[in-house]
Amino acid sequence: MHKNLFEVKITDIVELTKAKIVAGNPADIFLIEKAFSSDLMSDVLTLDEENILLITGLANVQLIRTAEMSDIHVVLLARNKKASSEMIQLAEENGLVLLETPFSIFKTSGILFSNGLKPVY
Amino acid sequence: MAIELNFEIKESDFSLAGKASSKIKKMLKQLNVDAKIIKRIVVAIYEAEVNVVAHSFGGNLMAKIDEKKIEVTVTDRGPGIENIEKAMEAGYSTASKKVREMGFGAGMGLPNIEKNTDELKITSKPGGGTTLFFRNYL
Numbered sequence: 001m002h003k004n005l006f007e008v009k010i011t012d013i014v015e016l017t018k019a020k021i022v023a024g025n026p027a028d029i030f031l032i033e034k035a036f037s038s039d040l041m042s043d044v045l046t047l048d049e050e051n052i053l054l055i056t057g058l059a060n061v062q063l064i065r066t067a068e069m070s071d072i073h074v075v076l077l078a079r080n081k082k083a084s085s086e087m088i089q090l091a092e093e094n095g096l097v098l099l100e101t102p103f104s105i106f107k108t109s110g111i112l113f114s115n116g117l118k119p120v121y
Numbered sequence: 122m123a124i125e126l127n128f129e130i131k132e133s134d135f136s137l138a139g140k141a142s143s144k145i146k147k148m149l150k151q152l153n154v155d156a157k158i159i160k161r162i163v164v165a166i167y168e169a170e171v172n173v174v175a176h177s178f179g180g181n182l183m184a185k186i187d188e189k190k191i192e193v194t195v196t197d198r199g200p201g202i203e204n205i206e207k208a209m210e211a212g213y214s215t216a217s218k219k220v221r222e223m224g225f226g227a228g229m230g231l232p233n234i235e236k237n238t239d240e241l242k243i244t245s246k247p248g249g250g251t252t253l254f255f256r257n258y259l
Contacts (some may be wrong), residue, residue, distance in 0.1 A: 007141065010153070022172065031122055035205070038229075039224060040223055040224055040225075040227055041223075041224035041231065042224070042225050042226070042227035042228075042229040042233070043229065045164050045167070045168060045229070045233055046229055046233050046236070050156070058224045060135075060223060060224070061135070061139075062138065062139070062223055062224055062225070063140075065138065065139030065167065065223065066167075066224070068139070068143060069142055069146065069163045069164050069167045070160070070164065071124075071156065071160050071162070086136075088153060093144075096236070
């Protein structure tokens, strides 16, 4: 397991959260340093950081649009939420890696935090 | 050389919110504009699109891009903002339950547009339309 305290691989995120890759190629992006958990896109849009992992339970097209505008390249859908075909298509068009985990946001965040992902604030 | 782009924004149609900002983002990338500058302007445009979808009877968005700047004018057909000062306050919102379920309506839209733009002007009157003009230097 990759144990660098500052960066986590997407393939590690997939393994740690038992996630399924529904869009994008996880090998395209190698390392992630920080994550943000939110169901509120309004808050995601106020972040100044880019290249973070977004953990959310909100599964709609606006999630993909928010990620696109915020320069977020990896989104992890928690609470067993499923991406719609429209979401997957839009994610593919924008080169976004979209993952689905059966874990809750709390569990997902806890696992990734203890494996080195840092909070945005 | 200036590029002008026009988009129609339909009332309540969340599936299309982000079309204008997405197209403009791709165009600014092609023009090799700095990624941080692109992010600020497209976040502002996206917030404005969501605002028109969430709060108005529909409207349109026009973007003008030249070598030095991007200017965006967003006009809607009403119902107008009752108290602009209040609407600019972070956390103040009149959004419906539906809008909140979409992940918005936290009262962050206009303050976030202000944060992400170099110049912003809002004109509105209750019963009439609202016009948002903002400009960012590239």
